[in-house]
Each structure stands twice: as C-alpha cells, then as structure tokens.
Amino acid sequence: DAGVIQSPRHEVTEMGQEVTLRCKPISGHNSLFWYRQTMMRGLELLIYFNNNVPIDDSGMPEDRFSAKMPNASFSTLKIQPSEPRDSAVYFCASSLTSGAKNIQYFGAGTRLSVL
Amino acid sequence: KQEVTQIPAALSVPEGENLVLNCSFTDSAIYNLQWFRQDPGKGLTSLLLIQSSQREQTSGRLNASLDKSSGRSTLYIAASQPGDSATYLCAVRARAGNTGKLIFGQGTTLQVKP
Numbered sequence: 001d002a003g004v005i006q007s008p009r010h011e012v013t014e015m016g017q018e019v020t021l022r023c024k025p026i027s028g029h030n031s032l033f034w035y036r037q038t039m040m041r042g043l044e045l046l047i048y049f050n051n052n053v054p055i056d057d058s059g060m061p062e063d064r065f066s067a068k069m070p071n072a073s074f075s076t077l078k079i080q081p082s083e084p085r086d087s088a089v090y091f092c093a094s095s096l097t098s099g100a101k102n103i104q105y106f107g108a109g110t111r112l113s114v115l
Numbered sequence: 116k117q118e119v120t121q122i123p124a125a126l127s128v129p130e131g132e133n134l135v136l137n138c139s140f141t142d143s144a145i146y147n148l149q150w151f152r153q154d155p156g157k158g159l160t161s162l163l164l165i166q167s168s169q170r171e172q173t174s175g176r177l178n179a180s181l182d183k184s185s186g187r188s189t190l191y192i193a194a195s196q197p198g199d200s201a202t203y204l205c206a207v208r209a210r211a212g213n214t215g216k217l218i219f220g221q222g223t224t225l226q227v228k229p
Contacts, residue, residue, distance in 0.1 A: 004158070033217075043159075043204065043219040056216065091158055102208070103149070104217065106158035 004107035006092050012113045018080040021110045024073055025094030033104060034067055034077050035091040043091070049075065050097065082114045117142045119207055121220035128195055129228050136190040136223045138205035143183050145207045150179050150190050153202045153222070162203075163190070195227045 005024040013019055025032045033048040047057040049069045057067070064083070069075040079086055089111050093104040118141045128134050138148070147166045151159040163172045163179040165188070171180040178191040188205055202224045206217040 042221045043206075045216050048216070093159075102147075103161050103164060104159075105161070108156075108158045111156075 004092055004094050004105055006090075006107035006110050008110060009108065010111045010113075012115065013082055014115050015083055016081045017114075018078065019082045019086075019112060019114075021077040021090050021092075021112070023075045023077070023092030023107060025075070025092070026105055027073065029094035029096050029105075030072070031095045031097045031102075031104075032069060032075050033093040033095075034075070035093065035106075037089045037091060037109070038087075046077070046090075079112075082112075084114045087112055087114050117145075117207060117209060117218045119205060119218050119220035121203075121205060121223050123223060124221065125224045125226075127226040127228065130195060130197060132195050132227075133191070133193050134195055134225070136192070136203050136205075136225070138188040138190070138220055140186045140188075140207050140218075142209070143186050145183065145209060147208050148179075148181055148188050149206050149208070149217070150177075150188075151204045151206065153204060155201075159204065192225075195225075197227050197229050199227050200225055 007022045031050050034046040035043050037043045046059045047067045052069045067077045089109045091106050091109045093106045095102050095104045120139045122137050145167055149164045150162045152162050153159045165172050165181040176193040181188045202222040204219050204222040206219045
C-alpha cells in the first residue's frame with residue numbers, strides 16, 4: 001500500500017480564501033484523523049472519523065473549519081475563510097480499530113501558509 | 116485533562132552514545148503509549164507501542180519502558196547513529212477503541228553528530 005496520501009504538500013494562500021486539504025487513508029482502515037502541528041502548540045487532534053462518521057470534533061478550532069468523509073477512501077478538511085493564524089502543517093492519519101494496538105499511520109502532511 | 120511532557124526539548128550527542136528520552140503524563144489511566152519519530156518535512160512513523168499492562172517493548176536498538184503508576188516512559192536508544200537524528204514524540208491513548216484520542220508531547224529533537 002502507498003500509505004496515507006495527502007494533497008497538496010504545500011499550499012500558499014491569501015487571508016480570506018477558502019482552503020481544501022485532501023486525504024486518502026490506507027485501504028481497509030476504518031478510522032481517519034486530522035491533526036494540526038505548530039511550533040507553539042505541538043500536534044493537536046482536530047477531528048476523527050470512524051467508519052466515515054465524525055466521532056469527536058472537539059478539537060476543531062472554529063466554525064471556519066469543517067471536515068467531511070464522503071466514503072472510506074477520501075476525506076477533506078476545509079478552512080473558510082482562512083486566516084494567518086491557520087498557518088501550520090496539517091496531518092492526516094488512519095488506523096484499523098479492530099486490532100488491540102490501533103496504530104495510527106500518518107501522511108506526509110500539508111504545509112499551509114496563509115498570508 | 117491529560118498532559119504529556121517531554122524532556123529535554125533538544126539533545127545533541129556524539130555518534131555511538133547510548134541515550135534516554137523522557138516522557139511524562141499527568142493521568143495514569145492510559146490504554147497505551149506510543150513513541151513516534153518525525154523527520155523534517157515528513158509525517159510521523161510509529162516506533163514502539165506499549166500497552167498499559169506491559170512494562171517495556173524493544174525493537175532493534177530501541178527500547179521503550181513504561182511506568183504507568185508514576186506517569187513516565189523512557190525511550191532508550193543504544194549506540195546512536197547520525198541516521199537517528201529526528202524529532203521523537205510520545206503519545207498516550209486514554210481509552211481503547213474508537214473514542215481513544217492520542218495526546219502528544221511536544222517532542223525531543225535529537226541530533227547525533229558523526
């Protein structure tokens with residue numbers, strides 16, 4: 001398997017624009033996680049899905065952030081409108097929750113810069 | 116609220132040294148603890164996972180220990196190599212299954228000098 005695939009790898013946009021980040025989880029995994037990483041706050045969980053259903057979105061910072069998982073092989077994280085403080089690296093991870101270990105596998109991330 | 120702390124934030128050692136990275140957590144009611152490695156510009160790679168009932172796990176030159184009652188874990192790296200240079204993060208899972216979030220520490224950035 002190619003692993004968790006995220007696109008784009010880098011995104012530069014202007015304040016106020018809509019940003020959409022994409023994630024393809026590992027085939028067969030039933031949980032998907034969106035994280036944000038910054039120097040100040042480290043790695044934070046934004047939202048996670050199980051069997052395409054959002055389970056916990058308590059980490060989503062504001063209504064400007066939304067995430068969808070229309071099927072088992074695709075998820076999006078949208079920011080509208082974007083602000084400079086949203087600049088960070090956004091990671092997607094997937095796992096198979098049937099196992100005891102429940103190891104999460106991470107994508108390479110999307111580095112977002114909002115000017 | 117669970118908090119995870121890693122000390123030191125950065126570490127520089129000469130090649131060949133054995134070293135220990137520390138991780139502490141405030142709530143001992145964890146399901147498991149994981150150590151990850153992150154290379155610059157890359158995602159995280161899981162290194163070792165210790166279930167709450169276990170005391171240690173080993174993989175090659177890496178050994179992770181867990182003392183749940185004291186809220187501590189250590190990652191021991193034997194005979195360090197320049198290729199070990201990366202940021203190491205620990206994360207705890209509070210509960211099993213779908214509702215178990217991973218709470219991450221801030222990481223320790225390791226540099227191994229040739």
